[in-house]
Amino acid sequence: MPVAERTPKASRSIIREVFAFATKEPVLSVLIVALIVLQCLHPRPWASLPALVDWQTVLTLAGLLILTKAVELSGFLIWMAHRVVHRIHSERGLAFLMIGLAAALSTLLTNDVALFVVVPLALSLHKLTPLPLKRLVIFIALAVNAGSILTPLGNPQNLFLWQTGGVSFGAFVLGLAPLCIALMVVLYLMAAVFFRGKALDFSKDVEPHPVDRPLVGIAAVLFVAFVLLADAHHAAIGLAGVGLGFLLWRPRVVLQIDWxxxxxxxxxxxVLRSVAALPWIHETISRFDIGGSPLHAYAAGAVLSQGISNVPAAIMLAEFTKDWRALAFGVSVGGFGIAIGSLANLIAVRLSNERGMWLQFHLFSIPFWIVGGTIGAGLLLH
Known part of the structure; x- marks a missing residue:
């Protein structure tokens, strides 16, 4: 075949591959394009870019991804969830359980991992008995966002603020506990109103759920060790041990993480630190005096998250304030409201695969953002 004929086909193939990648990883694609644009308009030496990365946070996240993937692949979470469900006899009781399970898992396994356990569980239970599936998935999404507030391991923005804030694991938990508890109380009150006391029958749920006990046991021990090392700012040592150990013993645990x-x-x-350093951006944000008032930092986090999601908001605003607690409050509340406020919201809606989810989600999440925002401001002032 002549070269002239092969070239258009090769070009079309490359375009298709690029489009497929952009569709599969839209956030990463946008960030790559944004970096290219920034380098064209306001170039920095390429060799200086790695210095903008908080590698302590990235290393900690990598270790947690490996450990949570090990727990997930062990089958223990699904086994436990199905065992517990058989103690539930009503729709409202199931909602209470799923909310509590999602929130509890999110404190240690991150909000995303909690969703990948609890939403599929809800879908499988819906096949056994009719459930208000859309509403249940929405409340599960709200629960992982509320529960994950409690610990540095709960979500990526907490992990970042914990590593950069210079506080201990315990101090972080104590600082965020009031907001987490208050939002969970509101969520349970809402669940009591929006779910009925209708009887449920799960007697058909007899399928076995095998558990890889050695895998979950080793993962649990390493989880504690890794958190202690990360708390002491030795995440690199912890990641080396966890990563090499699983590569030699169960390589699929490492290969299947969310690279x-x-x-x-x-x-x-x-990208965000480059943007924050732009003179006009820096001047605009500085006008709001985010670093001079906890409430300003809080409001900025809660509002900016609605446009760019709470993880990017935390990274950008951390350049302008050292008040980690006010910023953590703000971006935590910012996870509610518009769906883009937290990537966990998008994951939950996608996993449900239900039509009409977007409208119903916002009918619950936006009022919850308003109420949560008011509660957060009140707690911050005290």
Whole structure:
């Protein structure tokens, strides 16, 4: 075949591959394009870009991704969830359980991982008995966002603020506990209103759920060790031990983690810190005196998250304030409201695969953002 004929076909193939990648990883694609644009308009030496990345946060995230993937692949979470469900006899009781389970898992396994456990569980239970599936998935999404507020491991923005804030694990938990508890109380009150006491029958749920006990046991021990090392700012040592150990013993645990998420974090640090350093951006944000008032930092986090999501908001605003607690309050509340406020919202809606989810989601999430925002401001002032 002549070269002239092969070239258009090769070009079309490359375009298709680029389009497929952009469709599969839209956030990463946007960040790559943004970096290219920034380098064209306001170039920095390429060798200086890695210095913009908070590698301590990235290394900690990598270790947690490996450990949570090990727990997920062990089958323990699904086994436990199905065992617990058989103690529930009503729609409202199931909602209470799923909210609590989602929130509890999110405190240690991150909000995204909690969704990948609890939403599929809800879908499988819906096949056994009729459930208000859309509403249940929405409340699960709200629960992982509310529950993940409690610990540095709950979500990426907490992990970042914990590593950069210079506080201990315990101090972080104590600082965020009031907001987490208050939002969970509101969520349970809403669940009591919007779910009925209708009887449920799960007697058909007899399918076995095998558990890889050695895998979950080793993962649990390593989880504690890794958190202690990360708390002492030795995440690199912890990651080396966890990564090499699983590569030698169970390589699929390492191979199946969310590698694009790590790349997203690397590019997010580079792009957002580059943007924050632009003179006109820096001047505009500085006018709001975010660093001079906890309420200003809080409001900025809660509002900016509605436009760019709470993880990017935390990274960008951390350049203008050292008040980690006010910023953590703000971006935590910012996870509610518009769906883009937290990537967990988008994951939940996508996993449900239900039509009409977007409208119903916002009918619950936007009022919750308003109420949560008011509560957060009140707690911050006290």
């Amino acid at each position: 694009p998420l790590l790349l997203i974090f690397v590019f997010m640090f580079i």
